[in-house]
Amino acid sequence: xxxxxxxxxxxxxxxxxxxxxxxxxxxxxxxxxxxxxxxxxxxxxxxxxxxxxxxxxxxxxxxxxxxxxxxxxxxxxxxxxxxxxxxxx
Amino acid sequence: xxxxxxxxxxxxxxxxxxxxxxxxxxxxxxxxxxxxxxxxxxxxxxxxxxxxxxxxxxxxxxxxxxxxxxxxxxxxxxxxxxxxxxxxxxxxxxxxxxxxxxxxxxxxxxxxxxxxxxxxxxxxxxxxxxxxxxxxxxxxxxxxxxxxxxxxxxxxxxxxxxxxxxxxxxxxxxxxxxxxxxxxxxxxxxxxxxxxxxxxxxxxxxxxxxxxxxxxxxxxxxxxxxxxxxxxxxxxxxxxxxxxxxxxxxxxxxxxxxxxxxxxxxxxxxxxxxxxxxxxxxxxxxxxxxxxxxxxxxxxxxxxxxxxxxxxxxxxxxxxxxxxxxxxxxxxxxxxxxxxxxxxxxxxxxxxxxxxxxxxxxxxxxxxxxxxxxxxxxxxxxxxxxxxxxxxxxxxxxxxxxxxxxxxxxxxxxxxxxxxxxxxxxxxxxxxxxxxxxxxxxxxxxxxxxxx
Numbered sequence: 143x144x145x146x147x148x149x150x151x152x153x154x155x156x157x158x159x160x161x162x163x164x165x166x167x168x169x170x171x172x173x174x175x176x177x178x179x180x181x182x183x184x185x186x187x188x189x190x191x192x193x194x195x196x197x198x199x200x201x202x203x204x205x206x207x208x209x210x211x212x213x214x215x216x217x218x219x220x221x222x223x224x225x226x227x228x229x230x231x
Numbered sequence: 232x233x234x235x236x237x238x239x240x241x242x243x244x245x246x247x248x249x250x251x252x253x254x255x256x257x258x259x260x261x262x263x264x265x266x267x268x269x270x271x272x273x274x275x276x277x278x279x280x281x282x283x284x285x286x287x288x289x290x291x292x293x294x295x296x297x298x299x300x301x302x303x304x305x306x307x308x309x310x311x312x313x314x315x316x317x318x319x320x321x322x323x324x325x326x327x328x329x330x331x332x333x334x335x336x337x338x339x340x341x342x343x344x345x346x347x348x349x350x351x352x353x354x355x356x357x358x359x360x361x362x363x364x365x366x367x368x369x370x371x372x373x374x375x376x377x378x379x380x381x382x383x384x385x386x387x388x389x390x391x392x393x394x395x396x397x398x399x400x401x402x403x404x405x406x407x408x409x410x411x412x413x414x415x416x417x418x419x420x421x422x423x424x425x426x427x428x429x430x431x432x433x434x435x436x437x438x439x440x441x442x443x444x445x446x447x448x449x450x451x452x453x454x455x456x457x458x459x460x461x462x463x464x465x466x467x468x469x470x471x472x473x474x475x476x477x478x479x480x481x482x483x484x485x486x487x488x489x490x491x492x493x494x495x496x497x498x499x500x501x502x503x504x505x506x507x508x509x510x511x512x513x514x515x516x517x518x519x520x521x522x523x524x525x526x527x528x529x530x531x532x533x534x535x536x537x538x539x540x541x542x543x544x545x546x547x548x549x550x551x552x553x554x555x556x557x558x559x560x561x562x563x564x565x566x567x568x569x570x571x572x573x574x575x576x577x578x579x580x581x582x583x584x585x586x587x588x589x590x591x592x593x594x595x596x597x598x599x600x601x602x603x604x605x606x607x608x609x610x611x612x613x614x615x616x617x618x619x620x621x622x623x624x625x626x627x628x629x630x631x632x633x634x635x636x637x638x639x640x641x642x643x644x645x646x647x648x649x650x651x652x653x654x655x656x657x658x659x660x661x662x663x664x665x666x667x668x669x670x671x672x673x674x675x676x677x678x679x680x681x682x683x
C-alpha cells in the first residue's frame with residue numbers, strides 16, 4: 143500500500159537521515175519527500191510504498207513512533223487514502 | 232500529489248480538534264430468529280449477532296490504525312425486539328435483553344440498540360410486553376439500549392403510549408437509582424424514528440433494511456469551531472459556506488471508513504450519518520460553535536437561528552461527500568455530553584423550554600437532560616407529547632431522553648461517566664398536565680396542506 147509518513151516537530155540535524163534509514167532497514171520505498179516549516183514547526187511528509195516491507199503495518203507504525211520519540215519528533219504513518227478522500231473529489 | 236498544507240490540515244483536525252469517526256454500527260436483522268419458544272429464539276439471536284459481528288471490533292481497530300483516525304465506538308443495532316419476540320407470546324421480554332447483553336459482551340461492542348417497539352399507531356401484545364420489560368431490562372444490563380417510537384407524521388401520536396412511557400421512565404429511574412438513574416440514559420422515546428440511525432441510545436435496525444449493513448456516524452464539532460475561529464468578521468452567509476466546506480471534509484472521512492468497513496466485514500454499506508455529535512471533552516462541543524458564531528452563551532436569544540444555520544450547512548456540505556446519507560444527520564444537542572451545554576445549563580442561560588425550541592431546527596430532541604427525581608410521570612409524558620408534536624408537525628425526527636434523577640434536586644450534578652458525561656439537574660415547569668395525559672387516545676396525524 144501507499145502511505146504517507148509525516149514528521150512534525152522542531153528542526154534539527156539528521157531527521158531525514160534517521161527516518162529514511164529506518165524505512166530503508168524495513169524495505170519501505172520512498173516515492174516522494176517534501177518539507178517546510180509551518181507555524182514554527184518543522185513539517186515533513188514522505189509518500190512511501192510498503193509493498194516490500196519486511197514487517198506488518200502495526201510494527202512499521204510502532205517502529206516509526208518509537209524512532210520519533212527517540213529524536214523528539216512526532217512521526218506517523220497513515221494510508222494515503224485518508225488525505226486523498228478529504229482533499230480530492 | 233497532496234500538498235503539505237492539506238496533509239497538515241488533516242493531521243491537526245485529528246490530533247488537535249477531536250475529529251473522529253464516532254461510531255461504526257452494524258445493523259443486523261433478527262427477523263429470521265423468530266420462534267415460538269423463548270429459549271430457541273434467544274439462542275438464534277445470540278448466534279446470529281455473534282456470527283455477523285464477530286470481527287466488527289477487530290476490523291474497526293484495524294481501519295483506525297491503518298488510516299490513523301480514531302473510531303471511538305463499535306456498536307450493533309438489531310431489529311426491534313418486540314417484532315422478533317412476537318411469536319413467543321410471552322409477557323416477560325427481559326430474557327431477550329439479557330441475551331442481547333451477552334451477545335454485546337461477546338462481540339466487545341460498547342452498546343447494542345434495538346430493545347425497541349414501534350407503536351406510533353397502536354400496540355401489539357408483544358409491544359406491551361416489551362415496554363413493560365424496559366425498566367428491568369435496562370437495570371439488569373449495561374450495554375443494551377432501548378427505544379420506543381410513539382408517533383409519526385403519517386400516524387399521529389399514540390397518547391396511550393406517551394402516558395405509559397412517562398411511567399416507564401420513572402420506573403427505570405427508580406430501578407437504577409443507585410447509579411444516578413442511568414437506566415434512563417439508555418432509553419429514548421421517538422417520534423418519526425429512523426431505521427438506519429447508527430447513534431445510541433436510539434439505534435435499531437429497521438424492517439426495511441437488508442440483512443446486515445454498516446452505518447457510520449461521523450463527528451467533529453471541534454473542527455467546525457476551529458474553522459470559524461478564523462472568521463471573526465465574516466457575515467453569516469460566509470459562516471454557512473465555511474461550515475459546509477468543513478462538513479464536506481469531515482464526511483469524506485466517514486465515507487472512506489464506511490466503505491472500507493463494509494468491504495472488510497462483507498456487509499452492505501448502509502449510510503453515513505452526517506451528525507455533529509459532541510463529547511464532554513473541552514473543544515468537542517456544539518455549544519461552542521454557536522458561541523463562536525456570536526452568542527455569549529448557548530441558550531441566549533438567537534440560539535435557535537444560529538443552530539438552524541449550523542444544522543442546514545452541515546447537511547448541505549455532507550450530502551455531496553457521501554454516496555448515501557441517512558440516519559439522524561444534523562447537530563446533536565445532548566446536554567450532559569457537551570461541555571458548553573453543561574456550562575449554560577448550570578448558569579441558567581439554557582432552559583428546557585429553549586432546548587425544546589432548538590429541537591425544532593436541529594437533529595433530534597431533548598437529549599440527556601437530567602430533571603428532578605420528584606418530577607411526576609405525567610409531566611414527563613407531557614414533555615414527550617410536546618416533543619413528539621414538534622416532530623409530527625415538522626416531519627422530522629424528535630426524541631426525548633430525560634433522566635429523572637432519584638433524590639436529585641435542581642442544581643445538583645449527576646455524573647454518568649464516559650461519553651454520557653455529567654448533567655446539572657434542570658428545572659421543569661411545575662404546572663400540572665395530568666388531565667391531558669390521562670385522556671389517552673390518539674392525536675390525529677396533521678394536515679399536509681394549508682401550511683402556516
